[in-house]
Amino acid sequence: MxxxxxxxxxxxxxxxxxxxxxxxxxxxxxxxxxAWLDNVGMPFSLLEDNGITIPVxxxxxxxxxxxxxxxxxxxxxxxxxxxxxRMTVGYEVKNKENDKxxxxxxxxxxxxxxxxxxxxxxxxxxxxxxxxESLVKEG
Numbered sequence: 001m002x003x004x005x006x007x008x009x010x011x012x013x014x015x016x017x018x019x020x021x022x023x024x025x026x027x028x029x030x031x032x033x034x035a036w037l038d039n040v041g042m043p044f045s046l047l048e049d050n051g052i053t054i055p056v057x058x059x060x061x062x063x064x065x066x067x068x069x070x071x072x073x074x075x076x077x078x079x080x081x082x083x084x085x086r087m088t089v090g091y092e093v094k095n096k097e098n099d100k101x102x103x104x105x106x107x108x109x110x111x112x113x114x115x116x117x118x119x120x121x122x123x124x125x126x127x128x129x130x131x132x133e134s135l136v137k138e139g
Contacts, residue, residue: 084122
């Protein structure tokens with residue numbers, strides 16, 4: 001299942017040069033991740049109701065082209081790696097108008113309980129684990 005998140009760029013997200021400031025892309029990746037988890041039936045609220053949090057361990061972005069105010073970006077998201085304790089999510093951001101690649105990114109995460117202690121979904125939450133494993137295969 002390919003999930004693509006569509007987002008219009010706001011004026012306040014641009015810098016003095018009129019392009020989106022690089023720090024905003026991290027927000028776009030998170031917005032995409034939240035929408036994607038909703039789409040696959042595992043919204044953050046459901047995970048948190050089950051005592052699961054997914055903190056970010058790292059972010060990597062390679063900027064390829066810029067976008068400006070009123071441009072629309074398409075963010076493709078997919079699971080690159082999943083172990084039950086850790087997960088790497090990949091992103092490909094394109095400009096909707098011209099299909100130019102804007103960014104290639106990835107975020108690294110771990111699964112924790114409410115006290116931020118690592119947990120293994122395979123052992124404690126097999127229904128969620130199976131879903132994440134199926135997303136790796138589909139990615």
